[in-house]
Amino acid sequence: MALLVAVLLLAAAVLASLAVGSREIALGTVLDALRGTGANPQDVLVVRELRVPRTLVGIAVGVALGLSGALMQALTRNPLADPGLLGVNAGAAAAMVTAVGVLGLTSRLQLVWAALLGAAVVSVAVYLLGATGRGGATPVRLALAGTAISAALYAYVSGQVLLDTRTFDRFRFWQVGTLAGHDLSVAAQLLPFFAVGTVLGLSQARALNALALGEDSGRALGAHVGRTRVLTAVAVTLLCGAATAAAGPIAFVGLAVPHLVRALTGPDQRWVLPLSCVLSPALLLTGDVLGRVVVRPGELEVSIVTAILGAPVLIALVRRRRLAQL
Amino acid sequence: MDTRLRGEGLTLAYDDRTIARDLGVEIPDGSFTVIIGPNACGKSTLLRALARMLRPRRGSVFLDGEQIHSLPGKEVARRLGLLPQTATAPDGITVADLVARGRFPHQGLLRQWSREDERAVDAAMAWTRVADLADRTVDELSGGQRQRVWIAMALAQDTPILLLDEPTTYLDIAHQIEVLNLCAQLHEEQDRTLVAVLHDLNHAARYATHLIAMKDGAVMAQGDPARVVTAELVEAVFGLPCVVVPDPETGTPLVVPRARTSRLGRDAGHQPGPPPDRAPAPGRV
Amino acid sequence: MSAASLDGTVPRPPVADRARAGRTVRAGRRLSVRVEGRTVTVCGLLLVLLAAVVSVSLTTGDYPLSVPDVLRTLLGRGDGAQEFIVLGLRLPRVVTGLLVGLALGVAGAVFQLVTRNPLGSPDVIGFTSGAVTGALVVLLVLQLGGWAVSLGALAGGGLAAAVVYALSSRGGVQGYRLILVGIGTSAVLQAVNSYLLTRSRVEDAQSAQVWITGSLNGRGWEQAAPLGIGLAVLLPVLLAAGRALTVLDLGDDAARALGVDVGRTRALVLVLATALTALAATAAGPVAFVALAAPQVARRLTRAVGAGLVPAGLTGALMLLVSDLAAQRVFAPTQLPVGVVTGAVGGLYLAWLLVSQWRRGRG
Numbered sequence: 001m002a003l004l005v006a007v008l009l010l011a012a013a014v015l016a017s018l019a020v021g022s023r024e025i026a027l028g029t030v031l032d033a034l035r036g037t038g039a040n041p042q043d044v045l046v047v048r049e050l051r052v053p054r055t056l057v058g059i060a061v062g063v064a065l066g067l068s069g070a071l072m073q074a075l076t077r078n079p080l081a082d083p084g085l086l087g088v089n090a091g092a093a094a095a096m097v098t099a100v101g102v103l104g105l106t107s108r109l110q111l112v113w114a115a116l117l118g119a120a121v122v123s124v125a126v127y128l129l130g131a132t133g134r135g136g137a138t139p140v141r142l143a144l145a146g147t148a149i150s151a152a153l154y155a156y157v158s159g160q161v162l163l164d165t166r167t168f169d170r171f172r173f174w175q176v177g178t179l180a181g182h183d184l185s186v187a188a189q190l191l192p193f194f195a196v197g198t199v200l201g202l203s204q205a206r207a208l209n210a211l212a213l214g215e216d217s218g219r220a221l222g223a224h225v226g227r228t229r230v231l232t233a234v235a236v237t238l239l240c241g242a243a244t245a246a247a248g249p250i251a252f253v254g255l256a257v258p259h260l261v262r263a264l265t266g267p268d269q270r271w272v273l274p275l276s277c278v279l280s281p282a283l284l285l286t287g288d289v290l291g292r293v294v295v296r297p298g299e300l301e302v303s304i305v306t307a308i309l310g311a312p313v314l315i316a317l318v319r320r321r322r323l324a325q326l
Numbered sequence: 327m328d329t330r331l332r333g334e335g336l337t338l339a340y341d342d343r344t345i346a347r348d349l350g351v352e353i354p355d356g357s358f359t360v361i362i363g364p365n366a367c368g369k370s371t372l373l374r375a376l377a378r379m380l381r382p383r384r385g386s387v388f389l390d391g392e393q394i395h396s397l398p399g400k401e402v403a404r405r406l407g408l409l410p411q412t413a414t415a416p417d418g419i420t421v422a423d424l425v426a427r428g429r430f431p432h433q434g435l436l437r438q439w440s441r442e443d444e445r446a447v448d449a450a451m452a453w454t455r456v457a458d459l460a461d462r463t464v465d466e467l468s469g470g471q472r473q474r475v476w477i478a479m480a481l482a483q484d485t486p487i488l489l490l491d492e493p494t495t496y497l498d499i500a501h502q503i504e505v506l507n508l509c510a511q512l513h514e515e516q517d518r519t520l521v522a523v524l525h526d527l528n529h530a531a532r533y534a535t536h537l538i539a540m541k542d543g544a545v546m547a548q549g550d551p552a553r554v555v556t557a558e559l560v561e562a563v564f565g566l567p568c569v570v571v572p573d574p575e576t577g578t579p580l581v582v583p584r585a586r587t588s589r590l591g592r593d594a595g596h597q598p599g600p601p602p603d604r605a606p607a608p609g610r611v
Numbered sequence: 612m613s614a615a616s617l618d619g620t621v622p623r624p625p626v627a628d629r630a631r632a633g634r635t636v637r638a639g640r641r642l643s644v645r646v647e648g649r650t651v652t653v654c655g656l657l658l659v660l661l662a663a664v665v666s667v668s669l670t671t672g673d674y675p676l677s678v679p680d681v682l683r684t685l686l687g688r689g690d691g692a693q694e695f696i697v698l699g700l701r702l703p704r705v706v707t708g709l710l711v712g713l714a715l716g717v718a719g720a721v722f723q724l725v726t727r728n729p730l731g732s733p734d735v736i737g738f739t740s741g742a743v744t745g746a747l748v749v750l751l752v753l754q755l756g757g758w759a760v761s762l763g764a765l766a767g768g769g770l771a772a773a774v775v776y777a778l779s780s781r782g783g784v785q786g787y788r789l790i791l792v793g794i795g796t797s798a799v800l801q802a803v804n805s806y807l808l809t810r811s812r813v814e815d816a817q818s819a820q821v822w823i824t825g826s827l828n829g830r831g832w833e834q835a836a837p838l839g840i841g842l843a844v845l846l847p848v849l850l851a852a853g854r855a856l857t858v859l860d861l862g863d864d865a866a867r868a869l870g871v872d873v874g875r876t877r878a879l880v881l882v883l884a885t886a887l888t889a890l891a892a893t894a895a896g897p898v899a900f901v902a903l904a905a906p907q908v909a910r911r912l913t914r915a916v917g918a919g920l921v922p923a924g925l926t927g928a929l930m931l932l933v934s935d936l937a938a939q940r941v942f943a944p945t946q947l948p949v950g951v952v953t954g955a956v957g958g959l960y961l962a963w964l965l966v967s968q969w970r971r972g973r974g
Contacts, residue, residue, distance in 0.1 A: 129962060132969045141969065144729060144907070148962040151900045155954030158824050159947060161817075168820065169813045176805045252798040259791060300806070307802035311795035315778055318791045379867050403870025410864030418914070430858045431870040483869065 002264055002271075006278040010059075013285035017055040018047060021292045049183070057187050058179045058288055058302075059281045060194045061247045064239035066280020067201045069254030070261070070272050071239075074208040075232045076143050082255040086142065086233060088240040089249040090150035090157075091122025096174055097160040101167035111174075112186055112245045116193070119241030125149060127233055142233070177248030177303035179288050190242045197238030198277070204232050205269040212267065250303040253280055256314045263317040283310055328355045330519070331376060331406065331487055335385030338371050338543070345371045346543030348385070353487070353536075358513040359521045360530040360551075363540035364564050369523045370411065370491055372540070376521065377408040377489050403431035407485040409476055411492055415464040421475050422460040425451055428482035450481035454508060470501035477508065488512070490522040494529070502526070506533050527564075531555045531579045539563050555579035650913045650922060657925040661709070664932045668705045669697060672939070699831070706835040708827050708935045708949070709928045710842055711895045714887040716909070716927020717849065717920050719902030721884035724856050725877055726790055732903040733888040735793045736881070739897045740800035741771025742889070743823050746896070747804055750819045751811045760822060761893040768892060771796055772885050780878070825898030825950030827935050834894040841890040846924075849883045852876060853920045898950045901927050904957035911964055930957055 018030045025033075025043050033047035069082060095118020099105040105114065130138075130145040161168045210223035219225055240254065257280040258272060265271040287306035292299050329352045336349040346368040353359050353376070361369045374380040376387055378394045387394040394402060407428075415424055428450070429443040451457040454474040459467065464475060473493065480488055490509070494502040510533050513520045524530045530537060531551045538548040541563045547554045557570045560581055573580040669681045674696055676684075683689050684697040715733075722731040733739060745767020749760050779792040804823075808816045855876045859866045863873050888902065905927035906919070913922050934952035941947075 129966060132966050140729060141965070144965055145962065147903065148958045148965065151904070151954040151958030152962070153958075154899070155951050155958065158820070158954070159951045162820060162824065162948065162951065163945065165813060165817055168817050172805075172808050172813075172816060176809055251801070255794060256798065301809070304802040304806050307798040311799045314795040315792050318788055318795070319778060374864070377868060379864055398870075399867070399872050400870035403868065408864070408868035410862065410868060413862045413865035414860075416860040424861075427858055427861060428869065430854070433854070480868075489868075 003275055003278065006275055006282060010278050010282040010285075013282045013289065014055055014059070016289045017058060017285045018051045020289050021046070021051065053182050053184045053187060054179050054288070055285065056184070057182045057246055058285045060187060060190070061179065061243045061250070062253070062281025062284035063198060063277045064194055064243035065250060065254040065284070066257045066276035066278075067198060067273060068236045068239035068243070069256075069280075070258035070269075070276040071201050071204065071208070071232050071236050072254070073258050074212065074269055074272070075229060075236070076140075077212065082251060086236055086240075087122040087126040087146045087149050087153070088119040088237060089244055089251070090153035091118040091120070092116070092241065092244040092249065093157045093171075093175070094118055094122070094153045097157050097167050097171055100170045101160045101164050108181065109186060109189075112190070115245040116190075116241050119244055120237060122149065122153065123233070123237040123241070127230075174248050176301040177250040178301045179247055179284075180299065182246070186246060190246055193238045193242035197235045197242065200231055201235035201239060202273055202277070204228055204235065205273045208232065208269045212269070248303070250284070250306065252303065252307040252310060253284055256310050257283060259314055260310075260317060329353055330355055330390050331388070331521075333372070333376060333382075333385065333387045336372070336375055336382045336387070337384035338368065338375050338380060339383045340371075340380075344383070344543070346540075349543070349545060351376075351538060351545060351548065353519060353521055355519055356513075356517055357519060357536040358510065358534055359519075359536040359538060360534035361521065361523045361538045361540060362525075362527060362530045362563075363546075367540045368543040369540050373408070373489055373491050373521065373523055374410075377406060378402050379408070379410075400431045403483065403485070405485055406487040406489065407480045407483040408489040409480040409491060409493060411495070413476060415472075418463055418465070420461055420463055421456055421467070421478075422447070422451070424464055424475060425456070425478045425482050428479040429484075431483065446484045447482045450478040450484075453481060453512070454478040470497055470504065473497060473501070473505055474508070477505070481512070485518075487519045487521070490520065492523050492525065494524065494526070502529065509533065527555070527560065527581045528573070531581065532573060532576055552579060555581065650919070653909075653913045654922055654925060657922065657929055661925065661929050661932065664929065664936065665705055665709070668932065668936055669701050672696075672701065703831045703835045704827050704935070705932065707830040707838060707894050708931045710835065710838045711827075711891040711898060712901060712905070712928035712931030713846075713924040714838070714842060714891040714927075715898065715901040715931070716905035717846065717924040718884040718887040718891075719904075719927070720906035720909070720920050720923035721849065721856070721880050722902070723906050724859070725881055728790065729907065731790070733885065734797070734902075735790055736775045736885065737771040737793045737796040737800060738768040738885055738888050739892070740797040740804065742768030742892045742897055743804050744771070744800045744807075746822055747807045747819055750822065751807050751815055764896070765889055765893050768889055769885075771800060776878075776881070821948050822896045823950075824948040825896035825953070826948030827895055827938075828946050828948065830894065838890050838894045842887070845883055845886055845890075849880060849887075850920060852880050852883070856880060856920075896948075896950065898931065898953055900954045900957045901930055904961045905930055907961060908957075908964060911968055930960075 015027060015030070018034075019025050019027050023043075023046055025047060029040070029043050030047055030051075033044040034052070072082065072086070092115035095114045096111060098118075099111055099114035105111060126142065126146045126149050129149065130142040157171070161171050207223045207228040211225065211228060243250070257276050261272050261275045261279060265275060283306055284302060287309055288302040290300075290309065291302055291305040294300060294305075332350075332352040334350055336346065336351075337344065338346040338349070349368075349372060351372065361372060363369045371380065375382055376394075378387070378397075378399070381395055389397065389402060389406060426443070426447050429439075429446060432443060432446075433439070448457070451460060454477050456471065456474050456478050459471060459475070464472060467475065477490075477493065480490070493509070494505050497505065506529055509520055509522065512518055513535075534551050536549065537551040537554045539546045539554060539559060546563050547559055555570060556579075557568055560566055560568050560570070567584040568581050569584065570579045570581055572578070666678060666681070670676045670678055674692075676693060676697065680689065680693060681697055684693045685702075689697065719732050722733055722735060723729060725731070726735060728735075742764040745763035745765070746760050748767070749755050749763030753759070753763075775789070775793050775796050778796075779789040808819065811819075855866075855871045858869050858871050859873065859876065861869075866873050891898065906923040908930075909919055909922035909926040912926070913919060930953060931949065934956045935949040937956065938947040938949045938952040941952075
């Protein structure tokens, strides 16, 4: 039931994302343009070259953020855990300022790959650090290791940024996070990461449910603790890394959507994960559409709108309900 | 009957969920009072109210004739101790250190560790036979040892009245009896007033000097177990058909559930006892 | 009851005291203070290291001075130039750094205890994001500087923290709800911060970024003095409440059974810790990571259970001073803000500490 409502919400958000912008286009015209039979060539151009890629990137990023956030919180059983905790955002940011400030790269696509590489390298490093010694990579260790490494990397980032104005300028816009300015090639290149990450992440729902009862109970129920942790961490890295590479670090969505979903469904990961996958892009696209509307002809970045939109909902839910704790 | 601790007209509720209405209980001084009743009948809630954990919606709990909620927390904690179900041992804490935390209500900023504290902690650990474990960390103990350590902490608090919320849950039968013997010994040799919530009717009947039977947030009966525990009462409170016979060891009432009226005779006598309280959940860790 | 009566053994040396490897310092009948061996040693070592770092900070720089020179100057017998450099420039900066680190370390320890979360820090309640918003409004919108920035930060942070407390308290402050409301509030504020940073001239935004990072550059007595007075008032109260905090560790019900007013204690220490954070932020900006890392490092050094406010504060102070020294000297003549280095130093040290501890199979 909740899933159905969420899917409808997502569909509405997708249509709005195609139709609304600095140039209003009627829904009928949008559908015509998608079929390639639009009367007005300019409308067709806007829809097919700008709105469609932006919407697709929005869906992919939204799914990735929501799912990786839910996975991360299930894995660490810590309500403060956002996907950035594994060092993904810090790695992407460090790679980004290195690419701009040291290597002098400028093209969008180059930066996407740099960010993805940085995210991957750093999250592997965090995992290795967390897995040192006996006991393996427990959630608390991962969280601490990720926090420590992220702090060091952000220090590097802010050093670079403060020393070089050009890097700072680029970085401050990257840091906000936006869905604008993509063509389909970026989405196409990142698609394998999104796809593998999503399938892998969703497949861990039952194992994570078992682990939620504690490590020993999880084992007793037949879950492979080590394997589940590694696979979940891989899924989080793929999803969050690709999302951050595509749209910058959009922090709040991954953190808040799973909390919203848990308030609706309770703690069963078999519901939390898919519902996060659907609700998160709906929130992201709604935020993106509103961002195009509220300060027309300018735009507000999607991350700003989603935070201002989503936070009051989160707080209201937290205040009203008996919380399904992690 | 002298009573330092009693509740009058208690209506107890969490948020908007009312657990019990208009309860009246008296805890006789020097008694070993046991509260029994089916799951979710409000027995733990009553214990929390008696211990000043929960403010009653209506009515009051009186300690030594004063409203317990008008007394300062530390003052109450010097007269009345509670071992809750939900206590957690901080990571890596040693047994001696945990037991020493029980001295908190007796300490102040300028009086952090007196000889009196030391004596109380040593005595509590000796009583509960955990002195040899003093240097071990609580994490590495078995369930029975851990429970003794928690009781030691409550003992170190050195209060004339001690409340225990399900002290035998998650223990095997030998450790359950060990803990109950310890309680009985405390009650007899130190003249402390003990109030415990227990699950096992037969344990309650054997150890209690005063029994309070609850159902659906109301007190069904209270008094001497020998008079209170009857087949009619057990049937009324737990919905369990049974016979009550004298305990061959102590002569106290022994509740024996009736055999299932089975078509297969061999199944008779395999009747389960009262169900466990709730699904497996971590106890005191 | 006595230890000997039950099991018939001969009375032994008091188990309780032996087990905790602690010592009790007594004065007369009424005064007794518990100290634990390892904690005392660690705190002593931290103090020695602090003294060393302070003397390095006071003696080295563009104008090197010998230790005797500095001591003479401190006693009021140096020449004019020395007096200006030591008393006017270096000492206030060192004192500010020391106090900021102390405040952040203690505040972090309190937050991690109350929220029972190793990731807890004053950031959790939205204070930091609010302070940044306040400062950015003053810097970028009102185009003011100096004291106005500190006031803006204080107002923004205080407002944010008040909102978070108000929204999360429903019959007492509860850890989990506090964290979630804090997340929500911080997210909104960070969105506003990003908006302000991207909608202003790049040069203005960059100098605002310096404040956000946290810096001790150019800090004088006018920052150190109010900070010192504030700490002198707040720290004793917090340390007194710290005893109740160790009992809070046993769970809410157990703490109540021991006579602690759980809700009030929690609210009191949170307010005090927030005030400490606020003082630190007005003096140096929101210096990153000290509040989060210092308690973790201190806990692992002392291996103590419980509050550990003092070691956490000393660790924080040391972390900040070492970082500031590095910020001044490593990239000289460029003066980096200290917040850049605290993240690097604190992060790497925490990582190293974690690895070495996990290798030995602990924690």
